[in-house]
Amino acid sequence: MSRVLALLVALAAPWTPLLRAAAARPEHAPCAALALSPAPAPTGRPALQDAPICKKCQSTGRLPCAAHPRSDCLLEDEVLFCSVVADCTACAGAAWVPCTDCDNAPARARIEEKKASVATRRVALEYIDQTMKRPIRKAESKHFVLVWEMDRLKVDKKWLESHELLHLYLKRLEALYDDYCARMQITDKEFAEKFRVFVWQFPQDHHDAGLRFCRQSAKGGVKLMGQTPSYSVCGNKQNFQDDERLHRNIVHSVTHLILSAQRPVAWIGNIKAGWLDEGLAHFFEDRYWDVCDTYCYQEANTNVDFKGGRFRLAVRRMVEEGKFPPTAEVFQQNVDTLTLPMHATAFSYVEFLLNRDAERFNQLVKKLKAKVATRDALREIYGWSVFDFEAQWKSWVLSTYPTK
Ligand SMILES: [Zn+2]
Ligand SMILES: [Zn+2]
Ligand SMILES: [Zn+2]
Ligand SMILES: [Zn+2]
Missing domain, CATH: 3.40.30 (Glutaredoxin)
Structure with a gap:
């Protein structure tokens, strides 16, 4: 934003709609003169200062369908289909209707587009209701x-x-x-x-x-x-x-x-690459919560827990004490034979490799999917033996993981 425009924004709150129009059209020099001599509309759209402001729809050209709470209608903007509104006869699942007080062709077109999408997706998703033998709440x-x-x-x-x-x-x-x-x-x-x-x-x-x-x-x-x-x-x-x-x-x-x-x-979870499969799934748990406590192949309700799900702490301790599962063994497991310490270690391997660089990590994924053994894939992509990998990983853990 130019300094002149920034200054105007700061000083002239009542003019902000006009200034926003100027900011949205960078081809016009953003200067105060714009307010006095409006440029002709560039795309057949009336310049904002000439457009009648529709109080009913705030000039958006649309109104929430009266059959749903307004907050629900706003939610629908983010999806292609939602069964909760899809059967509405008033909006045909678009959740919005054209404003009757103004004529806004683009807004009308967007509503029609959404209706068409809802109609197509409804048919495509019907199999779910048929399979479950009742209407099912769903969105796409x-x-x-x-x-x-x-x-x-x-x-x-x-x-x-x-x-x-x-x-x-x-x-x-x-x-x-x-x-x-x-x-x-x-x-x-x-x-x-x-x-x-x-x-x-x-x-x-x-x-x-x-x-x-x-x-x-x-x-x-x-x-x-x-x-x-x-x-x-x-x-x-x-x-x-x-x-x-x-x-x-x-x-x-x-x-x-x-x-x-x-x-x-x-x-790859059943072709001896369980470590990367579980490791990556734990990586995303840890990323948002700093806790890993999801174990896919344990009975539900057994309250599986490894060190309160604090994998980094646990891994650091195992490495410090030299009591981590042997890397060559971790690289041999399927998802259902990984022990709990192996889950934590696998998470750490993934974090180590993915933080290092995503491109080679993806090459590794491709190799493992092609049933190449982890040890061979590491050598091909990183030039490491299992021993090299373990040494690099251990020193990374000791230099980056927390001690408490
Ligand atoms: Zn309107
Ligand atoms: Zn919805
Ligand atoms: Zn409706
Ligand atoms: Zn899992």
Whole structure:
């Protein structure tokens, strides 16, 4: 922003809509003269100072559909489809209607576009209702389809109802996806399909959905890795103490899905690369909470815990005392044979390698998916023997991990 414009913004609060118009059109010199001699509208749109301000819609050209609370309508802007509003006859699932007091063609077009998207997605997602034999609460965003059948939950000391939770969790999933891509330095090109996440209130629904959408059933969460990546979990109080626990479980589990779906599509957890599969899932738990307490292959409700989930502290202590699991052994395990100390160590390996550089980490992922043994992949990509790796990793742990 030029100094003149910045000064005007600071001094002239009542003129700010005008100044914003000037700022939005950098091709016009931002000067006070703009206020006196308006330039002709560049794209057929009336210059802002000439446009009639519609009080009814604040000149947005749209109004929230009267059938829903305004706060609900705002939520809909972030999704392609939401079953909670999809069947509304007044807005056809767009959640907004054109303002009747002004004519705003772009706003009208956006509403029509949303209606069309809702109509298409409704048909595409019908199989979920048919499979569960009843209407299911669900929404779809750019990278996820989320089924949310949970009741209210307390989030940050505030009770949220199921519709808000549906949108909140979809937003959290998109945030995880973005963060995953940023950390791994990859883009949408690495993925072919959307991810499906099912969160149920009742164990019976989770059981049925597990079998039907993930081809397996268990009391804890179940995943379909690779193609049609899907996760089903029963999110009620019997399984998750609170919103944070449930959120963390979903972050961990969906990280597994994303890794398996990343090209080339393959699950590495059962081909002796359990360390990277679990390590990366713990990496994202730790990233947001500094705690890792999700264990996919343990019975639910057994309260598995390793050092209170403080993996960095635990790993540092193991390294200091020389009591860490032998690296060559960790590199041989599948996800279901990793011991708890191995989980913590695997997390640390992933953090060490990914912090070092994402490009080689991705090469490693590709090699492991091609069933190359970790020890051979490390040599090819990093030029390290297992012994070299262990020495580098240990010294990194001792120089970066906390002592308390
Ligand atoms: Zn209006
Ligand atoms: Zn909604
Ligand atoms: Zn409506
Ligand atoms: Zn896991």
